[in-house]
Amino acid sequence: MIRTVICDDHPLITQGLKSYIDLNRQIQIVASAASAKELRDVLSVTDADVLLLDIQLPDGNGIDLCAEVKQAYPELKILGLSNLDDRNIILRMLNQGASGYLLKSAPMEEIEKAILHIYDGGVYLGQHAQNSLVLLKNNLSGEIPLVTRREKEVLHYLSQGLSSVEIAEKMFVSPLTVDTHRRNLLQKFNVSKTVNLLQKAKDLGIIQ
Known part of the structure; x- marks a missing residue:
């Protein structure tokens, strides 16, 4: 089972994800959090493989939190979820260690597919995120450099x-x-x- 934690401050989104993902025998929602503080508390006592992380939280932003979580739990795979289709946010999430990025408007089955993909070590980007990065790469006329x-x-x-x-x-x-x-x-x-x-x-x- 892929032990998954959801961090989102919208109860409807959290409940919707739980209801759908619980039908998958490969994935188990083991905990949820509605803020950065709650997530820190949850992760300190919960073994997890994947984190679904909202970009905008009431007590912080998911980008900084992503970096913090990856430093504390380097094996944890993080999938960014957001209503924002912004290339800078997408890139910052990836630079901070996220393994994927999806809009919250993505179909539930795509979120499920993304969880399975990043758990296996891949990087998953929704179509909107892919389009944003393709446009950025074309505008910069070259590869995105690796920075230490x-x-x-x-x-x-x-x-x-x-x-x-x-x-x-x-x-x-x-x-x-x-x-x-x-x-x-x-x-x-x-x-x-x-x-x-x-x-x-x-x-x-x-x-x-």
Whole structure:
């Protein structure tokens, strides 16, 4: 059985998912939560394989929560559920460790299919999400670059307007190391200026 947790603050959606998924002998809804706090409490006492995570919660956003949950439970597969068909949100969810993204308007059988797919190690994107990413890739004229965790940190601090020396102090590395990360990022994103680097990183949902 694929042990699944639902985190959504809309009771009708949670109940609808439970009623439908409970008919599948491969998937079991083991718990539900209506907020980020409830989810933390649930996961601390519940063994789960898959998490259906709402992007908008009353006490936080699902993107930050996704990163937090993946850090605490790296084996847990996360499927983002949202009413928002926004490429930046989709990319940010994937960058934070989600294994898929679906609109809440998706048919119940597609949500079920997505659970099975990500449980097996795949990545599942609904048609709207796929279309958004195809358009983004075409607009950027190239592949989405792979960015390391340390490079993401540098991007984050650059977006705050910090200098290499200030970033080095925060990351406990030398300014030379920061400059190396910056040069690598410029090369990966095929740009020559930091302002263009930050804009591309925002378009890709890597930074806010």
